Amino acid sequence: MDFQLSDDHRMLQDSLRGVLARHSGDGLAPALAELGIPEALLTEAEGGFDGSGAAVALIFEELGRAGAPSTPVAAMIGAAALAQAGHDAAVLAFADAEPGTRHDRGVAMRAEGECLTGRKTMVIGAEGAQGFLVTTADALWRVDRDAEGVEFRPYPLMDDQPGGDLILCDAPATRLGALSGHDGVLARAVLAHAAYGLGVITAAFDLTLDYLRQRKQFGQPLIAFQALAHRMADLAVEVEQARSAVVNLSGHLDAEPALRDRHLQACKVTVGRAARLLAEESVQLHGGIGMTEEYALGGIIRRLIAADTAMGDADYHLERFALAEPAFA
Numbered sequence: 267m268d269f270q271l272s273d274d275h276r277m278l279q280d281s282l283r284g285v286l287a288r289h290s291g292d293g294l295a296p297a298l299a300e301l302g303i304p305e306a307l308l309t310e311a312e313g314g315f316d317g318s319g320a321a322v323a324l325i326f327e328e329l330g331r332a333g334a335p336s337t338p339v340a341a342m343i344g345a346a347a348l349a350q351a352g353h354d355a356a357v358l359a360f361a362d363a364e365p366g367t368r369h370d371r372g373v374a375m376r377a378e379g380e381c382l383t384g385r386k387t388m389v390i391g392a393e394g395a396q397g398f399l400v401t402t403a404d405a406l407w408r409v410d411r412d413a414e415g416v417e418f419r420p421y422p423l424m425d426d427q428p429g430g431d432l433i434l435c436d437a438p439a440t441r442l443g444a445l446s447g448h449d450g451v452l453a454r455a456v457l458a459h460a461a462y463g464l465g466v467i468t469a470a471f472d473l474t475l476d477y478l479r480q481r482k483q484f485g486q487p488l489i490a491f492q493a494l495a496h497r498m499a500d501l502a503v504e505v506e507q508a509r510s511a512v513v514n515l516s517g518h519l520d521a522e523p524a525l526r527d528r529h530l531q532a533c534k535v536t537v538g539r540a541a542r543l544l545a546e547e548s549v550q551l552h553g554g555i556g557m558t559e560e561y562a563l564g565g566i567i568r569r570l571i572a573a574d575t576a577m578g579d580a581d582y583h584l585e586r587f588a589l590a591e592p593a594f595a
Contacts, residue, residue, distance in 0.1 A: 271324065278306065279324055286332035294334060307342040307458075312349035319516030322454055323461040327512070330465020330573070333565065335427050339458045339576075340391025344399045346451040347406055351442040358408065359395040360455070361386035361432045362577065369578045371445075372403025375434070381415075382407060382439045386432040392418055393428055400432070400439065406448050407439040414438065425572040426565060449523060449594045456530055456577050456593070457515050460537045463573030464505075464512050467537070470544045470566045471505050474498070474551050494551065501547055504540040511536035523592070531587040538580025541570040 271279065281301055289297040298304070306321050308314025322342075329336065344358030364374035365387045375384030382400060389398070397410040409416060415437035420430035442448070475498060478489040488494050515533040518526050545567045549556040556563050574580060578593075586593065 271320070275320055275324055278321070279328065282325065282328045283332075286328060286334060290334070298338070303338065304341060304345075307338065308345055308349070312346050313355055314345075317346075317454075319454070319457060319519035322458050322519075323512050323516040326458045326461035327465040327468075330462035330467075330569070331469050332465070333469065333569065335390075336459070336462045336573070336576075337391045337393075337427065339455055339462075340395075340399075342458065343451055343455045344391075344395075346454065347399055347442055347448050348408070350448060350451060351406075353408070353440075353442070356396045356408075357391075357394060358397050358399040359389055359391040359432075361389045361398045361400045363388045365431075369582045371401045375400065375402050377402050377405065377407070377439070377441075378436070380439060380441070381436045382409060382434045383436055384434055386434075388423060388429050389418070389432050390423070390427055390429050392420070392430055392432075398432055399442075400434070401445065404445050406442040406445060408442055409434065409437055409439045423572065425569040427572075445594055446592075449592075450519075452577070452594050453519060453526055453530055456534060457512070457519060459573055459576040460515065460533050461512050463537045463541050463570065464508050466566060466569045466573055467505055467508055467541055467544050470548045470563070470570065471498075471501055473563060473566065474501075474548045477552055477555075488551075497547065497551065501544060504543055508537045508540040527593040528587065530593050531583040534578060534583040535580045535587065538574040538583075541574045542580075545570045 282303065285297045285301055303325060305314040306316045306325060309317030326336070340360040341357060343360045345355060348355060362371070363386060364371065365385055367373045375382060375386060386400065395411065397408055400407045400409050415435040417433040418430050419433065420428060423429040478494060478498065479487050481488050489498065511533040515529045518529040548563055548567065552563060555561050558564065
């Protein structure tokens with residue numbers, strides 16, 4: 267497996283870092299679109315020009331490092347699923363998580379004929395979306411936003427992204443196919459969330475290291491104290507293990523499903539556990555300032571936790587790995 271970025275991907279990385287440094291808020295999405303980021307996340311068959319694991323991992327790691335929203339995941343899943351099902355392109359929000367469940371689908375969302383009834387929670391990407399890509403226990407469905415029986419209740423998510431609950435009451439829906447038939451699309455989305463988490467992990471590590479280098483005690487920087495230096499060294503190992511897991515999954519994204527799922531589950535577990543460790547250690551190493559809302563670490567930690575829980579947390583995927591169960595069943 268080649269761990270080096272190609273020249274094209276290196277140019278994409280440099281351009282993306284420049285855009286993220288210059289734009290934020292409402293101006294970021296148009297700037298990313300002008301750069302061609304949405305198309306870079308899709309294959310040629312899906313209307314894009316790349317869609318490789320390397321491109322997905324690169325883009326979302328940079329978004330996570332810069333603290334940008336992870337909403338492009340929803341657009342990527344929707345566009346890829348529609349193209350695979352032979353439907354016209356549309357902007358869809360991804361509705362997967364269900365209230366009161368532990369990453370299990372089909373408990374709160376039921377299909378009766380060509381209609382869906384139930385509730386999805388923590389739906390991202392709904393702003394400007396034409397509809398929703400909804401999961402049930404065994405299938406993917408498209409639901410138009412203005413269809414009868416569709417209600418969306420917006421609220422801010424834990425990581426400050428706009429989200430909300432999708433409530434369907436006998437809403438007409440179009441079945442795009444079995445969930446297992448779109449497992450490649452969903453695997454790409456898991457890679458995106460893992461890479462985004464890696465970017466946030468890197469941001470937490472860099473912020474903590476910078477703080478220890480600048481903050482002085484007894485006339486010398488905190489990083490000069492051996493105990494703190496050793497803790498940072500341990501965290502550096504965790505960051506690199508998470509990076510290796512993301513690279514490994516990106517290289518096996520097109521492998522046969524059973525092999526791909528093993529790497530997917532291992533990646534989600536490794537990144538999720540590293541995220542929680544970085545969140546805990548970063549606060550402790552910062553001391554009191556790490557617990558204040560005004561300091562940047564607070565937002566980083568919320569993004570770390572959100573990235574871990576997206577499409578199954580570390581414990582969920584560890585259980586499926588131990589039982590040798592498919593990632594999407």
